[in-house]
Amino acid sequence: PVTCRHDDLKEMLDSNKDSLKLEAMKRIVAMIARGKNASDLFPAVVKNVACKNIEVKKLVYVYLVRYAEEQQDLALLSISTFQRGLKDPNQLIRASALRVLSSIRVPIIVPIMMLAIKEAASDMSPYVRKTAAHAIPKLYSLDSDQKDQLIEVIEKLLADKTTLVAGSVVMAFEEVCPERIDLIHKNYRKLCNLLIDVEEWGQVVIINMLTRYARTQFLSPNQNESLLEENPEKAFYGSDEEDSKDDKPDAASLVKRKPYVMDPDHRLLLRNTKPLLQSRNAAVVMAVAQLYFHLAPKAEVGVIAKALVRLLRSHRSVQWVVLQNVATMSIKRRGMFEPYLKSFYIRSTDPTQIKILKLEVLTNLANETNISTILREFQTYIRSMDKDFVAATIQAIGRCATNIGKVRDTCLNGLVQLLSNRDELVVAESVVVIKKLLQMQPSQHSEIIKHMAKLTDNIQVPMARASILWLIGEYCEHVPKIAPDVLRKMSKSFTGEEDIVKLQVINLAAKLYLTNSKQSKLLTQYVLNLAKYDQNYDIRDRARFIRQLIVPTEKSGALNKYAKKLFLAQKPAPILESSFKDRDHFQLGSLSHLLNAKAVGYQELPDWPDEAPDPSVRNVEVPWLPTLRFSLSLSFPDPESVSESESESSSSSSESGSDSGSRGEESGDQSEEEEEEKKKKKKGKEGPRKVCPESAGRYHRHWRGEGAGSATSWELRNTSRDMGGLHDSFTSPALERRDQLITSQPQHVPTAFLPPSAQMLSPVFSTMKTYELLHRMAGEGLSVEYYFNRQPFPPDPHMVAVQIQFSNNTESEVKNLRVSEPKLVSGMRIQEFQEIGKSMVGIDTCPQLPGVNWAGSFSLWHVSSSTHSRQFYVSIQPPVGELMAPVFMSENEFKKEQTPHYKHCTVGTGTWT
Amino acid sequence: MIHSLFLINCSGDIFLEKHWKSVVSQSVCDYFFEAQEKAADVENVPPVISTPHHYLISIYREKIFFVSVIQTEVPPLFVIEFLHRVADTFQDYFGECSETAIKDNVVIVYELLEEMLDNGFPLATESNILKELIKPPTILRSVVNSITGSSNMGETLPTGQLSNIPWRKAVVKYTNNEAYFDVIEEIDAIIDKSGSTVFAEIQGVIDSCIKLSGMPDLSLSFMNPRLLDDVSFHPCIRFKRWESERVLSFIPPDGNFRLISYRVSSQNLVAIPVYVKHIISFKENSSSGRFDVTIGPKQNMGKTVEGVIVTVHMPKAVLNMNLTSTQGSYTFDPVLKVLTWDIGKISPQKLPNLKGIVNLQSGAPKPEENPSLNIQFKIQQLAISGLKVNRLDMFGEKYKPFKGVKYITKAGKFQVRT
Numbered sequence A: 001p002v003t004c005r006h007d008d009l010k011e012m013l014d015s016n017k018d019s020l021k022l023e024a025m026k027r028i029v030a031m032i033a034r035g036k037n038a039s040d041l042f043p044a045v046v047k048n049v050a051c052k053n054i055e056v057k058k059l060v061y062v063y064l065v066r067y068a069e070e071q072q073d074l075a076l077l078s079i080s081t082f083q084r085g086l087k088d089p090n091q092l093i094r095a096s097a098l099r100v101l102s103s104i105r106v107p108i109i110v111p112i113m114m115l116a117i118k119e120a121a122s123d124m125s126p127y128v129r130k131t132a133a134h135a136i137p138k139l140y141s142l143d144s145d146q147k148d149q150l151i152e153v154i155e156k157l158l159a160d161k162t163t164l165v166a167g168s169v170v171m172a173f174e175e176v177c178p179e180r181i182d183l184i185h186k187n188y189r190k191l192c193n194l195l196i197d198v199e200e201w202g203q204v205v206i207i208n209m210l211t212r213y214a215r216t217q218f219l220s221p222n223q224n225e226s227l228l229e230e231n232p233e234k235a236f237y238g239s240d241e242e243d244s245k246d247d248k249p250d251a252a253s254l255v256k257r258k259p260y261v262m263d264p265d266h267r268l269l270l271r272n273t274k275p276l277l278q279s280r281n282a283a284v285v286m287a288v289a290q291l292y293f294h295l296a297p298k299a300e301v302g303v304i305a306k307a308l309v310r311l312l313r314s315h316r317s318v319q320w321v322v323l324q325n326v327a328t329m330s331i332k333r334r335g336m337f338e339p340y341l342k343s344f345y346i347r348s349t350d351p352t353q354i355k356i357l358k359l360e361v362l363t364n365l366a367n368e369t370n371i372s373t374i375l376r377e378f379q380t381y382i383r384s385m386d387k388d389f390v391a392a393t394i395q396a397i398g399r400c401a402t403n404i405g406k407v408r409d410t411c412l413n414g415l416v417q418l419l420s421n422r423d424e425l426v427v428a429e430s431v432v433v434i435k436k437l438l439q440m441q442p443s444q445h446s447e448i449i450k451h452m453a454k455l456t457d458n459i460q461v462p463m464a465r466a467s468i469l470w471l472i473g474e475y476c477e478h479v480p481k482i483a484p485d486v487l488r489k490m491s492k493s494f495t496g497e498e499d500i501v502k503l504q505v506i507n508l509a510a511k512l513y514l515t516n517s518k519q520s521k522l523l524t525q526y527v528l529n530l531a532k533y534d535q536n537y538d539i540r541d542r543a544r545f546i547r548q549l550i551v552p553t554e555k556s557g558a559l560n561k562y563a564k565k566l567f568l569a570q571k572p573a574p575i576l577e578s579s580f581k582d583r584d585h586f587q588l589g590s591l592s593h594l595l596n597a598k599a600v601g602y603q604e605l606p607d608w609p610d611e612a613p614d615p616s617v618r619n620v621e622v623p624w625l626p627t628l629r630f631s632l633s634l635s636f637p638d639p640e641s642v643s644e645s646e647s648e649s650s651s652s653s654s655e656s657g658s659d660s661g662s663r664g665e666e667s668g669d670q671s672e673e674e675e676e677e678k679k680k681k682k683k684g685k686e687g688p689r690k691v692c693p694e695s696a697g698r699y700h701r702h703w704r705g706e707g708a709g710s711a712t713s714w715e716l717r718n719t720s721r722d723m724g725g726l727h728d729s730f731t732s733p734a735l736e737r738r739d740q741l742i743t744s745q746p747q748h749v750p751t752a753f754l755p756p757s758a759q760m761l762s763p764v765f766s767t768m769k770t771y772e773l774l775h776r777m778a779g780e781g782l783s784v785e786y787y788f789n790r791q792p793f794p795p796d797p798h799m800v801a802v803q804i805q806f807s808n809n810t811e812s813e814v815k816n817l818r819v820s821e822p823k824l825v826s827g828m829r830i831q832e833f834q835e836i837g838k839s840m841v842g843i844d845t846c847p848q849l850p851g852v853n854w855a856g857s858f859s860l861w862h863v864s865s866s867t868h869s870r871q872f873y874v875s876i877q878p879p880v881g882e883l884m885a886p887v888f889m890s891e892n893e894f895k896k897e898q899t900p901h902y903k904h905c906t907v908g909t910g911t912w913t
Numbered sequence B: 001m002i003h004s005l006f007l008i009n010c011s012g013d014i015f016l017e018k019h020w021k022s023v024v025s026q027s028v029c030d031y032f033f034e035a036q037e038k039a040a041d042v043e044n045v046p047p048v049i050s051t052p053h054h055y056l057i058s059i060y061r062e063k064i065f066f067v068s069v070i071q072t073e074v075p076p077l078f079v080i081e082f083l084h085r086v087a088d089t090f091q092d093y094f095g096e097c098s099e100t101a102i103k104d105n106v107v108i109v110y111e112l113l114e115e116m117l118d119n120g121f122p123l124a125t126e127s128n129i130l131k132e133l134i135k136p137p138t139i140l141r142s143v144v145n146s147i148t149g150s151s152n153m154g155e156t157l158p159t160g161q162l163s164n165i166p167w168r169k170a171v172v173k174y175t176n177n178e179a180y181f182d183v184i185e186e187i188d189a190i191i192d193k194s195g196s197t198v199f200a201e202i203q204g205v206i207d208s209c210i211k212l213s214g215m216p217d218l219s220l221s222f223m224n225p226r227l228l229d230d231v232s233f234h235p236c237i238r239f240k241r242w243e244s245e246r247v248l249s250f251i252p253p254d255g256n257f258r259l260i261s262y263r264v265s266s267q268n269l270v271a272i273p274v275y276v277k278h279i280i281s282f283k284e285n286s287s288s289g290r291f292d293v294t295i296g297p298k299q300n301m302g303k304t305v306e307g308v309i310v311t312v313h314m315p316k317a318v319l320n321m322n323l324t325s326t327q328g329s330y331t332f333d334p335v336l337k338v339l340t341w342d343i344g345k346i347s348p349q350k351l352p353n354l355k356g357i358v359n360l361q362s363g364a365p366k367p368e369e370n371p372s373l374n375i376q377f378k379i380q381q382l383a384i385s386g387l388k389v390n391r392l393d394m395f396g397e398k399y400k401p402f403k404g405v406k407y408i409t410k411a412g413k414f415q416v417r418t
Helices: A002-014 A018-033 A039-050 A054-067 A072-085 A091-103 A107-121 A126-142 A144-158 A163-176 A185-197 A200-217 A223-242 A248-256 A264-278 A282-295 A303-311 A316-332 A334-344 A352-365 A371-382 A387-403 A405-418 A424-438 A442-455 A462-474 A482-496 A499-515 A517-532 A537-550 A558-567 A591-595 A639-659 A672-682 A692-704 A714-726 A733-737 A891-897 A900-912 B026-038 B076-094 B099-104 B106-116 B127-133 B139-148 B239-245
Strands: A628-635 A771-774 A782-788 A799-808 A815-820 A845-847 A852-855 A870-876 B002-009 B014-019 B048-050 B055-061 B064-070 B178-191 B197-211 B217-222 B228-233 B247-250 B255-264 B274-282 B288-297 B305-313 B318-325 B329-333 B338-346 B353-360 B373-380 B389-395 B402-416
Touching: A002 A018, A002 A039, A018 A039, A018 A054, A018 B014, A018 B106, A039 A054, A039 A072, A054 A072, A054 A091, A054 B106, A072 A091, A072 A107, A091 A107, A091 A126, A107 A126, A107 A144, A126 A144, A126 A163, A144 A163, A163 A185, A163 A200, A185 A200, A185 A264, A200 A264, A200 A282, A200 B076, A264 A282, A264 A303, A264 B228, A264 B239, A282 A303, A282 A316, A282 B076, A303 A316, A303 A334, A303 B228, A316 A334, A316 A352, A316 A591, A316 B055, A316 B076, A334 A352, A334 B197, A352 A371, A352 A387, A371 A387, A371 A405, A387 A405, A387 A424, A405 A424, A405 A442, A424 A442, A424 A462, A442 A462, A442 A482, A462 A482, A462 A499, A482 A499, A482 A517, A499 A517, A499 A537, A499 A558, A517 A537, A537 A558, A591 B048, A771 A870, B002 B026, B002 B076, B002 B099, B014 B026, B014 B099, B014 B106, B026 B048, B026 B055, B026 B064, B055 B076, B064 B076, B076 B099, B076 B106, B076 B127, B099 B106, B106 B127, B178 B389, B228 B239, B239 B247, B247 B255, B274 B353, B274 B373, B288 B305, B288 B318, B288 B338, B318 B329, B318 B338, B389 B402
Parallel strands: B178 B402
Antiparallel strands: A628 A815, A628 A870, A771 A782, A782 A799, A799 A845, A799 A852, B002 B014, B002 B064, B048 B055, B055 B064, B178 B197, B197 B255, B217 B247, B217 B389, B228 B255, B274 B288, B288 B353, B305 B338, B305 B373, B318 B353, B329 B338, B373 B402
16 A cells, blocks of 8 residues: 555656645655655655745755655756756745755765855855855765865855854854864954844854853953962962062062953953843853853853843743753852842742752852751751652752751751651651761760661661661760660661661671670671672672671781771761762853763863963954054163153153143154154144043943943944945944944945045044043053044145054053054055153153054054063054045036045035035 | 754654754654653653763653754753744744644644754744745635645745844735734742742733834833843844833834843832632541632732632642632542632632542541642733833834733742642
């Protein structure tokens, strides 16, 4: 009958009617769904791969992907159809052709797939590019030799600027080359900025990857704390030795105490992920939570607790995963969950596995102040009908008792009461926990030991019996009368006991023999004889060993003398620890963390580096934003010269104080003397501008403001706003939503488009925005700001003048400030920047007119500066508007210039005509 | 990521399988069945099971186990959340996520699963996008299709895929433009024996049903937004606006969706709308016990408490219960030992009471714990936290929409310990 039915289907597939074909395909797919074999239909189905009806075609695809691996030769027949599909003008068809082609696991078509992926990676449609990203891991799993070529494609797609591609390509990266962290550098900031608009699944993958990335590139934000803990010792030892010689240790500790400054990129990641804690998707929330747990400064981790507690309202399976992670976190960062203690209270309707996890969290959260509330809760739990849960509660009480000395006796009393519980499991669990507690202070509790000795008559749970026997043996001196009697009873039932109980009976016998041999000698002999012929070799072995040890014979050596010391040595009390302790060496939220074992393909979370790798690797050469990059260097003077330079600097500072902020047209000037002159000339033209404190504060808010959640670095924001002004078409809803997004393709604004006849205007508006180049914290006291003075730069009309202000905020002086290693992209020029030899002291602002100028070329600029003692990498990225000069021209001239090519520029300058 | 998916019903039949990479044999589910057997009930099957070659991550929804097969490291919540999304999509398409619905629509289910994952990584999970690719089944459409031969599949890329607002279709048209918001709050509480509150919290959601033409840009503001302590958003909400102005500003998806869920700040005291008086006792050495429960509304509400249902999981030793109720009806399931008392509306004049005798298994020891009472109720036209919507404004479109807000308070996990 089976073949009959299939014949029927074949007939339908061969017919000319699409409706019949569709019906047949539907029935076939239903078979596949039920797990029935439909492979014999392959030839009939594959013929329809080019069918016009889209639903038939889709179902044929489903069939192909399912059976192509088994019928490779026949599957090849369909390839040409897909190759044609890859060229289709409809993006959906191109994408689905690539999807199916890459899903057919036939090794022979690897080169075809490779080609298709490469082509799709440069497709116009982002959806097709996304599909290409999905295809990468498929090809990789089919043929891992393609890795190098695939990495090239990944690199290309990582540079893609659309949110649609970002998640998929990072997924491909994680599956193919997670070790190539270097591929991320250039895309790091972009990924951070796109993150909020990426679809939720992509967000999870990107956040997890960036967590790993951050661990390799930034310094631990909590290192200062650990330094503080270490320091006293080190300073102590250090000073001891070298105090007399010189003050080297001082210098060493100075370096050590260097304040930690978070890399702005590190901050960017934290800031841009934070709003995602509000995601509706539990996986996203968890991803951000683990990112904060692993990367944020201690003081900031707390924000995740609220979001995680919210997830506890979700489905049971979500709860289960979240609670496991909370359990691990609550060991390291107890404080952050303490306000939510009650959210972990247990309901009788919770499933047992949830109850036990909540109990774990409650136990981790217990401290001196909340323990009484927690114990009151535990009392309710102990009466539960769910006995596994009761057992877990008893253990939790035990852990609270060991960790919090104050309540140890209360807990112990409570547990002893449980010994008369009707349920044997409860009693057994209590015995085991009491045993552990008693080990901490046995002498006070001989009554409890006596009580427990009586239990041996009734309690049958082996672990509990073994625990009691061990207790009696260990503390037989406290119960001298009962102990031999227990041994007597146990020797009677010895043969019927479980192995762990037998071992403890032997133990008890040995200990009694050593302390009270008169009463127990015969009994011990008897037990050892029974054990000698036991079926279990562990027990036989133990008996032989113990007999040699305790019973003195001629053969037994010196060991015999120490038998008592061996058996009755002080034993350290066991430490009751959470099973979640140290689980955080696995990345939280991962499968490996959940299983507490490394899963296949798990990427270790690296430790923080001791020294931060070069942060400039993340600088991006944005083609449409000229950026001036350079490093500033300065030297701290030698101690001897301090007194000398102090007087000098005081004069210079007073001078510069009055001059600060006044700027003239000739600001491009280089030489210092000249500059001084000009400053005098221009004095008073603009009011003096105090720069340092206020603007530093503003900058501070920029980076760490409360609204930090959504903003990106200010450069990007500024530029995107300017671009928005230039292109009206560019106000998509997404841009309105989060204005830092730059979704448009880079637009090349033409260089210096001044017509020869045009006459430059002097600036009319005076509100100038200063930008922070180097924050005083990052610059170790030196802060640098710049602004565009919007003045023509006479030496070269194609250059733009940038005014840079240096201020020294420290007591010590700074000298030999210079710009080094300017990284200039071709077409970019910079005027020589002369070294500032002058030293600066005090909180004064010391304005310099270095006249860093650059050509109005819209390509990238790098500059860098250096000295022997400190070097800071900085970059200037001017807003587009700053690179345009106002020009006067007549209407006719304007129209003449208004070629399509320049159109968008004239929009900007049109107001001047 | 996700290798395969098996759907398994309660009697252990695998009624659907789908593979996104090479085929994984059904026998992998044996490990799941093993774990299921070990767990006392479905609630206790561990969501993640490790087997020699695979990991199984599962969820349980509407009496169906969604068991996914994983081969390499993946965040478990990623898979769990995705599986729930699959179940939600079925619900959305077929009106219910049941075994019969899935079996009846197996081809659509397969097409959906095909679109939702590519090589195990989510491709399209947004309901608006899926509905453009694969049209939900309706009787009318299937009739039309069978006559005209047209298909259920979209032939072009859904507009949402490429737009910055993937949750909304491009061309939406309604003759009546309406926007409805349901503010639903749930009280989670644990009340102890003496009637004092151990723990109480209000969790709320705003579910929306928006049928507006074009690209409306809405902003919804509250009288007292500070009440909202912790909020999670639908992706359509502009986070920045909320941060700065406490206004929900968004371009809505088309149709039904959850706009936000929130928790009310824990400093606010929660008004518990009902109280319970109870005497449940079992005598030592006797095969019977007493059961007497009265439930009443608290005075200060001014609204009627309705839809009241009390559920009690009785101890295992209970054989039977002989009770009389002054209002509503009760049932006792002697197998599951669950007592359900469906009361309905409570009027303060005559308080509903249920009392009588509990018969215990003879010889069984007296149950140690008194069962706790789980209470469900509903209060219409009230958000217990006091949250109030201030206004809804629409920008971007010219027509005047019809707007409506409804409030309702329900019991969440509301438990009274006895």
